[in-house]
Amino acid sequence: MTETFQILIADDHPLVRGALKQALSTELDNVTVYEAGSLFEAIEQIEAHKGDIDLVLLDLHMPGMNGFTGLFTLRASYPDIPVSIVSASQELPVVRRSIEYGASAFVPKSAPVDQIGLAVKTVLDGGMWMPDWAREAMENGPADDEANGLAEKIGQLTPQQLRVLNMLTEGKLNKQIAYELDVTEATVKAHVSAILRKLSVHSRTQAVIIARELQLQEPAIEA
Structure with a gap:
């Protein structure tokens, strides 16, 4: 029997939510998708489906997020639910901080459907995903001690x-x-x-x- 995954897409742009929903339906055999347009709505959806949400796809730029504060809030409130950042930003510091602040993946909104699917499947399997260019830069570049220290305090x-x-x-x-x-x-x-x-x-x-x-x-x- 095919396992059904329940995924929450939290983004304030309906077109983006629609595109992500279509990508998930294409790449996963059996998926139920919930939607939210703000951090408040995302928390409402998680509470309404307590224990059932397998993954949150989270936009960094939507009402209530206040930058990375929303990511910290979700990770602190629901530590068992992995969070994947899906963002229009493709700057290395944003990718690095997303991962260091608790995200299981960073997926650019411009990523092709198969990459979005790979990222989601990797996280659902308990792994971590980011674009190859970001992984290589983070592995070969210096550690961000400031971000690590801030993450430890805020955490x-x-x-x-x-x-x-x-x-x-x-x-x-x-x-x-x-x-x-x-x-x-x-x-x-x-x-x-x-x-x-x-x-x-x-x-x-x-x-x-x-x-x-x-x-x-x-x-x-x-x-």
């Missing part, structure tokens, strides 16, 4: 602490954060204190500076 934060850090980056006050998360201000203060301790900083401003290292510029649009 200590709980999903709720990541949400609080994200809101601090947006300039929100404790009162606003408490309202949005439906918790007390005392709880927010406790989260902030834990964030400062885990990031080895002494102020909210320093924490925000570190968090902004996770943000990304939108990829250039080709004419």
Whole structure:
């Protein structure tokens, strides 16, 4: 009996989701695809199909992501679900950080259908995938100690602490954060204190500076 894979495509462009869905249907014998247009919707879908999602195909540039913060949030919240980045960016630092921050694959949106299929199959089999040029550059180039150090620090934060850090980056006050998360201000203060301790900083401003290292510029649009 053929195994059915359940895959979530999280991208805010319906045409991209459609193309990826078609690629998955072509390359996999039996697949069920769910869709989301934001990080919030992605989490809703994972919660709705708790324990059933085998893989998330994640766009770095969609509502709620705030750069790599969304990747950290998914990995912290659902460590058993592999995440593959599917991005229009093809810059080596973006590929490197995606992998070092917990992604199981990095797939350019311009990749041919068979490569997308190979990447997905590799991750579903428990492996890791990236384009050959990126793999060679990462194997032959120097290690990114800064990215590794940042990943280690951010990786200590709980999903709720990541949400609080994200809101601090947006300039929100404790009162606003408490309202949005439906918790007390005392709880927010406790989260902030834990964030400062885990990031080895002494102020909210320093924490925000570190968090902004996770943000990304939108990829250039080709004419």
